[in-house]
Amino acid sequence: SQTIHQWPATLVQPVGSPLSLECTVEGTSNPNLYWYRQAAGRGLQLLFYSVGIGQISSEVPQNLSASRPQDRQFILSSKKLLLSDSGFYLCAWQPGGVGAFFGQGTRLTVV
């Protein structure tokens, strides 16, 4: 069966520190992969999506970047975190045509 793993569940980082959030999918190949950010009480903002290895589409210019070094691995990074980067980060995968499924999210607090 297909599963998605996202970690860590919570993270507290100081301003100016780097960030690396990882998402991996099991049981499928060549999925579409997504990173979203959600502010408290708000909707899901699409940050990046990828339709294949090394293919990254950026939706919102910001302090973050994404990479897909392997077919089922999607990484969200920052070199220097800002206070405004705080939020709930969600990874999702879409198997090509049917559904789109989310990880449990990472609650990032930048202090």
Next chain:
Amino acid sequence: GESVGLHLPTLSVQEGDNSIINCAYSNSASDYFIWYKQESGKGPQFIIDIRSNMDKRQGQRVTVLLNKTVKHLSLQIAATQPGDSAVYFCAELWNQGGKLIFGQGTELSVKP
């Protein structure tokens, strides 16, 4: 624009009543739509989906209706229960490039 907008940000219903959550989408080229339920602190949970070649799809206690003429999507929940209380999002998948865009969300509150 790219965003998927919702008509009602909050909805309060009595337990046992039917709920209708609406969504307006902007991209006429979108060919696949999904409804999600999100509980506090968790990732969105897939509820039901519909392709653009359909106008209605039913699941267990849920029905999704699609009106492509006015680019409108709705989620109907029958016999709403307290466990249905959550935020509901619609999402549209653009048929080119794999972009999956979410609407703002509607918070559903079920009163016992």
